[in-house]
Amino acid sequence: xxxxxxxxxxxxxxxxxxxxxxxxxxxxxxxxxxxxxxxxxxxxxxxxxxxxxxxxxxxxxxxxxxxxxxxxxxxxxxxxxxxxxxxxxxxxxxxxxxxxxxxxxxxxxxxxxxx
Numbered sequence: 397x398x399x400x401x402x403x404x405x406x407x408x409x410x411x412x413x414x415x416x417x418x419x420x421x422x423x424x425x426x427x428x429x430x431x432x433x434x435x436x437x438x439x440x441x442x443x444x445x446x447x448x449x450x451x452x453x454x455x456x457x458x459x460x461x462x463x464x465x466x467x468x469x470x471x472x473x474x475x476x477x478x479x480x481x482x483x484x485x486x487x488x489x490x491x492x493x494x495x496x497x498x499x500x501x502x503x504x505x506x507x508x509x510x511x
Contacts, residue, residue, distance in 0.1 A: 404429035413473020
């Protein structure tokens with residue numbers, strides 16, 4: 397897990413990281429990578445419940461392609477982190493074809509949303 401999440405510190409950019417709402421990765425990504433996350437600690441994330449709801453819609457595939465692109469673009473999200481157990485990256489990349497796999501190991505998959 398450390399290798400997968402710490403690789404996010406290598407790109408010299410300001411993209412935000414989107415993690416699955418129930419994974420808990422939003423709590424550790426900033427520490428391991430220095431990147432900001434869309435959903436972090438409930439007390440420190442402005443509009444936490446709203447952001448969590450929007451992220452859930454994205455991961456539950458309830459957005460069409462345009463809505464998903466707008467969500468990621470407006471939130472300045474450049475990376476999507478998925479735990480190895482759960483939603484598979486192929487499902488997201490086939491539903492949202494502008495996503496591509498950037499990194500994968502046995503514990504985590506990271507997609508990019510550069511469009």
